[in-house]
């Protein structure tokens with residue numbers, strides 16, 4: 001039986017009087033890698049911010065593991081296994097790489113063994129971070145910063161990792177490597193919701209995908225289906 | 240949400256407004272029925288109306304957060320008392336000396352204000368004001384130190400004369416403020432407050448306008464100060480004190496920042512305060528200050544938006560002109 | 570003036586300056602890191618001094634208990650202030666309300682303790698370095714204690730979870746939130762801790778100065794001077810610039826006379842603000858790196 005981890009139905013979000021999300025419904029099954037593509041300003045980040053409670057939901061429901069989490073305080077989420085890797089990395093700029101990672105473990109900070117264990121795992125995944133553990137985060141390159149940001153998210157032991165704009169401002173090589181990492185993470189059992197401008201690559205690794213336009217979900221299908229869809233090809237793949 | 244707060248604010252002020260208008264009207268008739276005490280109270284209220292307009296001009300209109308406004312007031316006091324008590328100059332000369340000192344000081348403050356913003360401007364004012372305060376104590380031969388100077392008896396005026404002078408000064412400054420607010424200059428002040436970058440596109444010099452606003456505001460405060468010297472017949476360093484600065488600010492905030500009626504409505508607070516102090520023994524004076532302070536604190540707790548909108552229009556941010564955001568780190 | 574006298578003055582300035590640095594560090598932490606501008610800062614220090622005096626001298630409470638009481642009280646004061654009047658981000662409101670708090674503190678002190686100046690009248694034991702050069706023992710202890718407090722605070726911020734979460738909240742509040750950190754609680758905690766530093770500074774100041782209700786104004790301007798010299802937000806730097814100001818202050822007093830001390834120092838403060846608002850030794854870029 002497929003277990004629905006996150007289910008969003010008829011979500012509406014209004015910010016400063018502007019309707020940003022309209023009647024958005026989507027879901028993520030356990031173990032899935034779901035991609036959301038959409039143009040700039042479509043409302044993708046707003047969707048993630050609303051799930052994490054940083055933006056208020058106006059109406060609709062956000063169910064996570066059968067529990068309503070709409071408008072919950074963001075601070076309660078990491079302990080439940082819901083974690084966001086925000087757009088633009090958003091590292092703590094004046095903290096070291098290691099400290100940034102550790103903050104991800106804040107909700108179980110008392111369990112120092114668990115913290116050390118997870119830190120080791122992240123270091124194994126991104127060895128460059130271990131070598132530069134004591135460097136200030138803002139001095140890292142864009143790709144490395146994205147690794148720290150993903151690492152920080154992983155430190156919180158997520159069931160779902162929601163990644164906003166993985167490849168933003170990164171070189172193709174770096175992007176490719178990160179996509180590979182994401183796919184591996186997904187294989188290791190973490191469900192992933194990936195928001196991407198780079199539709200082609202994202203759809204290639206996606207189990208399922210949604211297309212978002214002006215605050216609405218306009219299309220849904222498997223990665224392959226969307227890759228071959230005419231509208232998607234014209235609008236997002238530049239063909 | 241904004242309008243909701245505005246409504247709440249008005250509702251709070253409503254009974255206060257009524258009471259205060261009644262008090263102000265009463266004050267106008269004081270010489271007819273009032274005794275010396277009443278007249279003293281009315282005069283104090285007038286002084287705070289003048290000071291209120293002065294602060295309102297600088298902060299409410301021009302958006303420069305004047306936090307040590309008593310500095311200008313105090314310089315007016317010292318200008319008058321030193322001229323008269325030390326050098327036996329006529330009153331008009333004392334007035335001019337006060338104005339002159341204030342123009343110099345306000346040019347300095349205005350210059351600082353056009354160079355620094357936010358917290359830095361506020362800190363600079365505190366520094367300046369502390370410097371002048373300590374000088375007023377240290378330069379004993381000139382200022383009379385902690386006890387101050389007392390003015391010769393021939394300058395003593397009778398209470399009702401003083402009252403009429405105060406009333407005329409208050410009316411004149413009210414008119415002046417109303418005029419400035421409506422004038423091109425006032426529009427410019429507000430425009431620059433709302434959008435400091437505007438000046439660049441208009442090709443005018445922000446610094447020039449800011450200095451001008453400061454000089455005009457200080458001149459008003461100087462008048463109040465010089466008059467206060469004649470009223471008290473002495474000076475002392477406490478005229479520079481934070482209590483006076485804060486009273487000025489509270490008077491305007493309670494009455495409504497930026498508005499012509501603000502200081503007039505707010506001066507009712509001074510009347511109440513003086514009335515209460517008239518009844519209580521002098522040892523209770525600290526309580527009166529505490530009450531002022533509590534008024535401000537309670538206003539801040541109950542109406543953060545109210546006070547916040549002031550802060551917003553002041554554009555008060557820690558990030559000064561040349562200041563990057565500071566964060567803690569290794 | 571002999572060279573020995575000169576050295577004595579400098580030494581004295583250094584020791585007092587270290588305490589100035591500690592006093593200023595809490596302000597620089599509040600304003601620079603927490604973005605909370607607290608103008609009741611000076612009078613809070615003054616209150617700590619008065620309470621130290623009364624707890625120990627008048628009420629004869631053993632020093633250890635006195636310190637514990639003071640800490641508990643100041644932690645609570647910080648907490649209450651942050652929860653009631655400083656839970657906004659508007660510097661205008663913060664400045665006005667804390668100025669009001671300053672007046673409340675000063676006048677409460679006058680009501681309860683009277684305006685009479687107080688002095689611990691500690692018999693100053695001096696340590697002779699040579700026959701003519703010596704330093705005061707209490708001053709020496711205070712200097713090292715001040716340094717120790719700052720180092721501990723630095724370690725607290727960098728080596729503990731609480732300290733790290735304070736820095737996280739200060740740097741990126743929303744992200745700290747989604748990582749499970751309750752930023753409001755953390756800010757309360759941070760502000761309360763800064764009040765502990767004020768309490769410690771007050772105790773130290775009480776061993777060196779005579780206190781009267783307006784002493785806070787003086788201490789506040791000194792703190793401003795120290796902070797601005799180092800650049801607001803720069804805690805380590807504030808200890809160093811505290812020492813510089815201490816030396817300067819001692820020199821002004823001996824060379825120009827005590828009556829010029831305050832005007833010259835405060836005038837200097839305004840000058841530094843105008844010329845180098847980000848601190849004498851700092852480029853605005855570097856300052857964000859330091860604590």
Ligand SMILES: Nc1ncnc2c1ncn2[C@@H]1O[C@H](COP(=O)(O)OP(=O)(O)OP(=O)(O)O)[C@@H](O)[C@H]1O
Pocket residue numbers: 015016018020038039040041042043044045046047087
């Ligand atoms: N707090 C806010 N108040 C008003 N409008 C907002 C707010 N936050 C976002 N918006 C608007 O909502 C729309 C969607 O923004 P969002 O950041 O979610 O888009 P996005 O799909 O993530 O775009 P991008 O690909 O550029 O990141 C934009 O038009 C944006 O201007």
Ligand SMILES: [Mg+2]
Pocket residue numbers: 044045046087164165
């Ligand atoms: Mg986005």
